[in-house]
Amino acid sequence: MHSSQLHELIDIAAEIHKSKPIAYPENMALRLLNHQHIFVLPFLKNSDFHLDTIQNGLQELALIYRHDAALKTEIAKVGEQYLSKGDTLLHGDYYPGSWMTKANHTYVIDPEFSFMGFVEFDIGVMAAHTIMITMNIDCLESIKNRYPKTLNANLLAKVAGIEIMRRLIGLAQLPLKRSIEEKKLLLEMARTLILI
Template identity: 60%
Template sequence: MIYLDTLTPLPIIEDYLRSKSWLLASERILSVEKPGEGNMNVVLRIKTDQRSFVLKQSRPYVQKYREIEAPLDRIEVEYRFYQSVRDRNPANPFPKIFGYEPNDFILLMEDLGQCEDMVSCYDTRTLSPGLQTQLLHTLNEIHLKTPPPDFLENMALRQLNHQHIFVLPFMEKNGFELDKVQPGLETLARPYKKDLALKKVVDSLGEKYLSKGNTLLHGDFYPGSWMFKEETVYIIDPEFSFLGFSEFDLGVMAAHLVMITMDTGYLEHVFYGYEGKADKKLTAQITGVEIMRRLIGLAQLPMCRSLDEKRLLLQNAKQLILS
């Protein structure tokens, strides 16, 4: 397996791409750069004298937290997802796939150009109604797709995600130093880690997450996976995809809109704006879990909220989980 990154000499990258017939005969690489801060994988923007594209490679660990092991085949899950959702509609909100090399766990895809992800919404505390509508429509379109019968279970990555969503944030001794995130956060989190009734419901939701469903999910439908350019939405990073229950994607989306706006009314907006079928209680419970794990778990967001605001979010999240 070859490892490619920004430190790899350009001739080596060029030779590799040419060996896969991914470069045109006369094409030359001009530069390689990181298009953004990836969490899970190595992501490179490769600029040639004729175009630019994105190369994505999985490693046996989480790129941002290298001490955490992660399955290499997550890149295959991403490839299979894109194959499942793409159609001939020119307005398709997913990047085009130019190549896939399973032996090196490399995916070559369209460079969406000067798109921005939506993490800035945590600072602006708003997301336009038009973008919200597009996101809900796209989510419904994903859930309507029929994946191939051999679509991967993605169980190893789901088990890792399960730990960070449903288990570790609710453990009293989990190694997370929350006061380094924000002084006072550990004290704020402690009652929820001791709440047995809360943890019992969260455990049952975690079991459902690990069970097999029949709906194609994105698996990580939050602002870091939402891109936009000129009020048009694009969706990336589906490596957490699996066949599950629609309420998981819906609840995650609702949770982030609630954290962006500090308004729990967005749960209603997401639920009733969704075109498919979903259970409201289950959606609300997933919303609550996602809010909690983003506030008191390892996967912190680039979001500035006061302790009082986080206290309110945690209180609301508990009510949603126990609803």
């Protein structure tokens, strides 16, 4: 991802976040579904979804994090905040599957998960995918500096870490071409971000 693309995505998110709807649906049914896929299912000790069908060695790697009580406590806290009512309109699924580029224009699609929440959720999800693309967490600082309002750095990091983990060891797998060693490194980065 080029820095100009990242800047444009941050700017689009900021525009969405500036919207002040008079009333907005809670969208709780989809949020509860998303909550399960982000904060619960990837971290179940006993899951019917065997990750070695995705990539050999991934199941064993996942078990490290599925048995990490401190990690799961932090994830649960962010999950509670995700379900609480916020004051900012969010896209709710701000990742590459919701971005389209055509003729040097970027479009954001699929707002069905939108809700009133906290800005660090959208920005953290975007940051997670940037980290997975670049294999570098330094983008968090660039994102914080570009976003026009102050972000809670710890919450941003936690959301980014959770999104990385759920995309690597959860049900919502991506067509991510990474070796098992690279995924191990990404999961270690993610754990560090969550436990900041």
